[in-house]
Amino acid sequence: MILITGASGQIGIDLADALVDSLGPDQLLVTDLRMPEKLRPGRKYDVLDVTYMESVEKIIQAHNIHTIYHLAGILSATGERHPELAWNVNVNGVRNILEAAKRYKCRVFWPSSIAVFGPTTPKVNTPQETVTEPGTMYGATKVTGELLCKFHSNHHEIDIRSVRFPGIISYSAPPGGGTTDWAVDMFFQAVEHGSYTCFVTKETRLPMMYMPDAVKSMLDIMDADHKNITVRTSYNIAAFSFSAEELAAAIRKRIPTFTCTYAPDFRQAIADSWPESIDDSRARKDWDWTPEYDLDAMVDDMLLHVRKKLQK
Numbered sequence: 001m002i003l004i005t006g007a008s009g010q011i012g013i014d015l016a017d018a019l020v021d022s023l024g025p026d027q028l029l030v031t032d033l034r035m036p037e038k039l040r041p042g043r044k045y046d047v048l049d050v051t052y053m054e055s056v057e058k059i060i061q062a063h064n065i066h067t068i069y070h071l072a073g074i075l076s077a078t079g080e081r082h083p084e085l086a087w088n089v090n091v092n093g094v095r096n097i098l099e100a101a102k103r104y105k106c107r108v109f110w111p112s113s114i115a116v117f118g119p120t121t122p123k124v125n126t127p128q129e130t131v132t133e134p135g136t137m138y139g140a141t142k143v144t145g146e147l148l149c150k151f152h153s154n155h156h157e158i159d160i161r162s163v164r165f166p167g168i169i170s171y172s173a174p175p176g177g178g179t180t181d182w183a184v185d186m187f188f189q190a191v192e193h194g195s196y197t198c199f200v201t202k203e204t205r206l207p208m209m210y211m212p213d214a215v216k217s218m219l220d221i222m223d224a225d226h227k228n229i230t231v232r233t234s235y236n237i238a239a240f241s242f243s244a245e246e247l248a249a250a251i252r253k254r255i256p257t258f259t260c261t262y263a264p265d266f267r268q269a270i271a272d273s274w275p276e277s278i279d280d281s282r283a284r285k286d287w288d289w290t291p292e293y294d295l296d297a298m299v300d301d302m303l304l305h306v307r308k309k310l311q312k
Helices: 010-023 053-063 076-081 083-104 137-156 182-192 211-223 244-254 267-272 281-287 295-310
Strands: 002-005 028-032 044-047 067-070 107-113 160-165 167-169 195-198 205-210 240-243 259-262
Touching: 002 010, 002 053, 010 028, 010 211, 028 053, 044 053, 053 083, 067 083, 076 083, 076 137, 076 267, 083 107, 083 137, 107 137, 107 211, 137 160, 160 211, 167 182, 167 211, 182 195, 182 244, 182 295, 195 244, 205 211, 205 295, 211 281, 240 244, 240 295, 244 259, 244 295
Parallel strands: 002 028, 002 067, 028 044, 067 107, 107 160, 167 205, 195 259
Antiparallel strands: 205 240
16 A cells, blocks of 8 residues: 555645546555545545654554655745754654665655755756755755665665655645745635735746646656666756746736735745756656646646636
8 A cells, every 4th residue: 555644735635636546446545644624535544643653653564555655744934933843844754754664665755845955056957966055944854854865775775766846836735834835825816816915026936846747756756667766865857937927927818907016025035045947857867757737838727726716
């Protein structure tokens, strides 16, 4: 059986749907700190706090887990407000998962982030191997996680695979405390209210990805031949980059009355430390990574689904 931790989060909901579609019912166990209000068919549910090793091992043993998608984590903006919580969940959590994977011979997917980069990293076409000196606690936890993945892969021969996600855009779950949440919230506010106050400047440009491509990247890398995986920290992946103003303009083409104003807050400094574009040639070479959505296709699909969700 396959285990997803943090399954009620932004990525977990869509990943679970994709796995149920491909594997059929009752092959998937989804877990989080609490049971969701709405239970979806085709999967089993349980409660799991990944910071407790005993709980992790009990889940793996009870359900005969062979593959783990470890998505439980504290995101960037929340991590800056609660750094001790971020360290406990993001570092101790991944360590527990990797130690359990070693004992029970599990394969592991774990998401890293462009937050591993910092002010000293090249901002344009950021290479695979480069300086990782983040200025945030979230970034520090992701660098630590990458190094733990490499250590366990090299020393314990665990099959661990990882990608460095850019900002993820999705209509399935509400924003979860990330610095790129503006790129999601802008759609909902545009449809519901016709206006949005953005917490970064209009010039802020960041790498982004639509959720279907994020899910595709996880499935693709886990399906790849073991011998083709040459990066055991985390792979750069990319889809497109845009500024806040460019996204607002793209939405305005579809909703002409939409207005966007800008009131940067503490998240601006985090965004300023991240790259503007990513070189993902290594992922394209090693496991044929290719995104399917560009900016226009993403905006059209997001607005379609956000309108359905808000019934507008």
